[in-house]
Amino acid sequence: MAAPALLFFTAFGVIPLLGVLVLSFTAWDGIGAIRPAGFDSWRAVFTDPGLPHSLWVTFLVMSLSWLVQTPLSILLGVFLAGAERYRALLSVLYFLPLLLSSAAIAITYKALLDPNFGLGAGLGLPFLSQDWLGRPNLALGVVIFVVSWQFIPFHSLIYQGAVRQIPTSMYEAAQIDGAGRIRQFFSITLPQLKNTIVTSSTLMVVGSLTFFDLIYILTAGGPGDATNVLALDMYKKGFQAGLMGPASGIAVILVLVGLAIALLLRRIGGGDDTASQLEGA
Amino acid sequence: MTTVTALRRRAGKLNWLGGLAGWFWLAIVIIPIYWIVITSLKSQSVYFVTNPFAPPTNPTLDAYRLVIESNFIRYFVNSVIVTIGAVVPAVAVSFMAAFAIVRGRGRFLKSVNSLFLMGLAIPLQATIIPVYLIIIRLHLYDTLLALILPSIAFAIPLSVLVLSNFVRDVPNELFESMRLDGCSEWQTLWRLALPLTRPALVTVTIYNALGIWNGFLLPLILTQSPDLRVLPLALWTFQGQYSINAPAVLASVVLTTLPILALYVVGRRQLLSGLTAGFSK
Numbered sequence: 285m286a287a288p289a290l291l292f293f294t295a296f297g298v299i300p301l302l303g304v305l306v307l308s309f310t311a312w313d314g315i316g317a318i319r320p321a322g323f324d325s326w327r328a329v330f331t332d333p334g335l336p337h338s339l340w341v342t343f344l345v346m347s348l349s350w351l352v353q354t355p356l357s358i359l360l361g362v363f364l365a366g367a368e369r370y371r372a373l374l375s376v377l378y379f380l381p382l383l384l385s386s387a388a389i390a391i392t393y394k395a396l397l398d399p400n401f402g403l404g405a406g407l408g409l410p411f412l413s414q415d416w417l418g419r420p421n422l423a424l425g426v427v428i429f430v431v432s433w434q435f436i437p438f439h440s441l442i443y444q445g446a447v448r449q450i451p452t453s454m455y456e457a458a459q460i461d462g463a464g465r466i467r468q469f470f471s472i473t474l475p476q477l478k479n480t481i482v483t484s485s486t487l488m489v490v491g492s493l494t495f496f497d498l499i500y501i502l503t504a505g506g507p508g509d510a511t512n513v514l515a516l517d518m519y520k521k522g523f524q525a526g527l528m529g530p531a532s533g534i535a536v537i538l539v540l541v542g543l544a545i546a547l548l549l550r551r552i553g554g555g556d557d558t559a560s561q562l563e564g565a
Numbered sequence: 566m567t568t569v570t571a572l573r574r575r576a577g578k579l580n581w582l583g584g585l586a587g588w589f590w591l592a593i594v595i596i597p598i599y600w601i602v603i604t605s606l607k608s609q610s611v612y613f614v615t616n617p618f619a620p621p622t623n624p625t626l627d628a629y630r631l632v633i634e635s636n637f638i639r640y641f642v643n644s645v646i647v648t649i650g651a652v653v654p655a656v657a658v659s660f661m662a663a664f665a666i667v668r669g670r671g672r673f674l675k676s677v678n679s680l681f682l683m684g685l686a687i688p689l690q691a692t693i694i695p696v697y698l699i700i701i702r703l704h705l706y707d708t709l710l711a712l713i714l715p716s717i718a719f720a721i722p723l724s725v726l727v728l729s730n731f732v733r734d735v736p737n738e739l740f741e742s743m744r745l746d747g748c749s750e751w752q753t754l755w756r757l758a759l760p761l762t763r764p765a766l767v768t769v770t771i772y773n774a775l776g777i778w779n780g781f782l783l784p785l786i787l788t789q790s791p792d793l794r795v796l797p798l799a800l801w802t803f804q805g806q807y808s809i810n811a812p813a814v815l816a817s818v819v820l821t822t823l824p825i826l827a828l829y830v831v832g833r834r835q836l837l838s839g840l841t842a843g844f845s846k
Contacts, residue, residue, distance in 0.1 A: 285750070286669075286677050289662035289721050292655075296696060296718030297684055303695030314697075360590055363583030374591060376833060380598055383825045385779030387797035388818040391804045392601055395811045403600075403617055433593065441840055486686065493688040497781035501801055515690065522694055523786060531694055538691040546686030 301539065307532035314526050325529030329537075332530070337509060338517045342541075344424065345513055346492040349431045353488060354481070357436050361443020362473060375444065378437040386434070390501035393430050420510035423503050427511050430502065431495060439484050446480035447473065486549050490542045514538050605629070605816040612812050628816035632803070637820060639792065640799040645824075647709055647795055648778045651716035656770050658717070659724035660762075664754050666725070667732040668740070678729075684722030690782055700787055711787040712795065716780065720773045727839075731765035732758055768839025771832045778825055796821040 311321035329335060364375050381389070396402050397416040417423050450473065458468050496515040499505065505512035505520070512520075514534055522531030596618075604612060606624040615621075666678045696715050697706075705711040735758060743753045759766075781797040788794070794802065800817050807813045829836065 285665035285754070286662040286674060289658040289725065290677055290680075292658060292714075292718045293681065293684065293721045296699070296715045297689060297692070297721070298680070300692035300695035300699065301687065303698065304692055307694060307698070318698075356586065356590070359583055359586045363587045366583075371587075374587060375837060377591060378594060379829070379833075379837065381594060383775065383829055384818070384822055385781065385797045385800070387779070387781045387800050388821060391800060391814060392597060392818055394804075395604075395814060396597060396600065398811075433597070436590065437594070438840075441837060445840070490686060490688055494690040496690060497785075497797070501781075501804075515688075518691070518694075528694055535691040535694060539687055542688045542691070543683075543686055 304532050304535045304539070307528060308530075308536050310529050310532075312528040314523065314528050321529055325527075325533050328527070328530045329533040334509060334512070334517065335534075338512050338514050338534075339537075341424070341509075341511060342493065342513045342515075345427060345431070345495065345511075346489055348428045349435075349492055350485065350488050352428060352432045353436050353439060354485065356432070357439035357484065358443050358474075358477065358481075360436065360440035362447050362469070364440060364444040365447035375441065378440065381434050381437055384434075386495075386498040387501055389430060389434055390498050393426070394502060397426065417503055418507050420507055423507060423510050427495075427499055427502065430498065431492070434498070435488070435491070439488065442484050443477065443480060446477055450476045482549050482552065486546050489545050489549070493538055493542050514541075601815045601818055605812055605819050607812050609810050609812055628810075628812040629820065631807075631810075631813045632817045632820055635803060636791075637799070637817070640794050640796050641820075641824075643709060643793060644778055644795045644821075647712045647716070648774050650709070650713040651720065651777050652770055652774045655717040655720040655773055656724060656766060659721050659769070660728050660759075660766065661754070662721070663725050663728035663732050664750075664758055667729050668750070668753075678725075681722045681725045685726065689719050693782060693786055696783075697786055705787075707788050707790055707793060709788075709793060712780075712783050715783055715787075716777045720776070724769045724773060727769055728762065728765055731762045735761050764835050764839055767832055767835040771828060771836045772840065774828065775825060 307318070308325050309320065309322060310318050311324065312318040360378070364371050364378075384392075394417070399415045399418070414422060416426050454472050454476075455468060458472055463471065494515055495513060496519065499511055499513060499516055500519070503511045505516045515538065518531045518534040518538065521527045521534065600617060603620050604617065605628050606626070607615070607621040608623075608625050608627055611621065611623070662677070662681070666674050700706050700711045700715075705714070739757055739761075740753060743757050748756070779797055780795075781801070784793075784795045784798045788798075791802075800821055803817050804814050
């Protein structure tokens with residue numbers, strides 16, 4: 285009964301995964317014939333001065349968005365796990381950004397941050413009418429803010445579910461021992477959330493490798509190449525410049541980075557124990 | 566009992582940090598959404614001269630009319646075809662696979678499961694170049710089927726994971742008694758596992774529908790005819806055409822989100838509880 289799923293996943297998941305490795309040793313413009321090209325594409329990938337920059341931007345987006353999202357999601361998750369009814373209503377509203385497509389979100393923020401017609405101009409606040417997407421550091425900051433806007437709700441829901449599963453008896457015991465609320469958070473809640481943190485971080489980090497549509501529409505990698513993450517670099521090389529070989533090389537790097545980080549996070553989470561945890565992700 | 570109430574009171578009094586974050590984030594989430602809705606009801610000339618956060622004094626549906634006249638219905642139908650065409654088979658094959666993995670004992674099924682788990686750690690978008698090649702070779706380029714097939718494959722890993730978690734929760738005695746009654750595996754799947762995992766099926770269905778409805782990369786790469794545009798792609802081209810008409814652009818954002826909002830309103834409870842349970846086990 286697993287056969288149909290296996291078939292689909294092999295055809296459009298496993299084969300492309302191997303295929304991308306094979307294609308990185310070929311030359312192909314996307315239309316004509318595919319020719320073997322040995323290490324030419326890889327040479328092109330590694331001698332491209334844009335690659336270290338794209339890797340750096342990808343790393344920045346990944347780590348900064350993790351740094352912003354994780355503490356806030358945990359805080360919100362703990363808060364939402366409380367029993368009061370209005371908190372349930374809050375989680376319903378929190379979910380709204382998840383209903384919007386990345387395309388819609390990017391388009392909205394582009395209009396909202398327009399220095400001439402957007403938010404700042406309308407309110408007459410010079411601080412808000414900066415050229416948010418036209419200056420390198422600001423644009424990167426906007427990308428991270430928009431990513432957090434989009435995904436914090438999802439992660440706080442995951443944490444909410446996990447916090448609810450922590451037995452209340454643990455808190456009662458801590459209470460009797462005279463532990464304060466902050467102490468309880470650090471010695472009970474946080475350790476109990478360890479596996480959830482690993483799961484959520486894996487989803488965040490692997491997901492951040494694929495922020496293509498959002499960045500493509502919001503900044504197109506710009507200004508200059510300030511927000512040119514690897515996924516965008518791959519698209520531009522392959523589908524705009526017709527260099528599928530080097531683009532496949534970049535894709536291989538993306539896959540390896542994703543796998544390496546997932547394995548690393550599993551190791552941090554406690555080796556074999558988390559293998560089953562990832563199953564319960 | 567007294568400890569519990571004391572705990573509650575204590576929690577209520579001291580969790581001001583979570584409360585602050587909770588309300589703060591609510592504002593961050595709601596303000597842009599509020600802005601989208603009110604702006605879409607303004608006329609273009611009004612938009613440039615009024616406070617962006619003031620509700621329109623003369624609400625108008627002009628922006629919506631413009632969007633609908635721009636072939637919106639066509640794109641809407643395309644999105645519906647792709648979403649239903651991908652989600653129904655994806656959930657069906659994932660459910661069968663989850664059932665087989667939980668019920669089966671063999672080595673083979675174990676490795677199938679690990680294969681799907683690996684799919685979670687890999688940014689599947691990185692395989693887009695080979696997927697593009699396969700679609701060309703199958704002569705499916707620029708068809709809706711080209712969007713459906715990879716979408717099914719990409720949805721499988723997470724769906725199998727969440728569904729197998731829920732099938733695993735079905736008590737073994739129930740499976741035993743089905744077997745003693747002489748039911749086949751298919752009958753067990755249909756009459757026992759299906760009804761008992763219905764909430765998880767709803768969760769997975771909505772979650773996948775959300776992802777596919779909002780997908781941008783596959784349509785961008787695998788189709789080109791204007792007639793085959795799905796909504797996120799249409800949004801993007803529409804924004805390119807009418808970039809200075811913010812009310813029209815935002816009306817298109819609202820219109821593309823309405824169907825998914827309706828789905829969310831209907832399945833909200835199950836989606837939220839299913840997601841928190843599925844991810845935080």
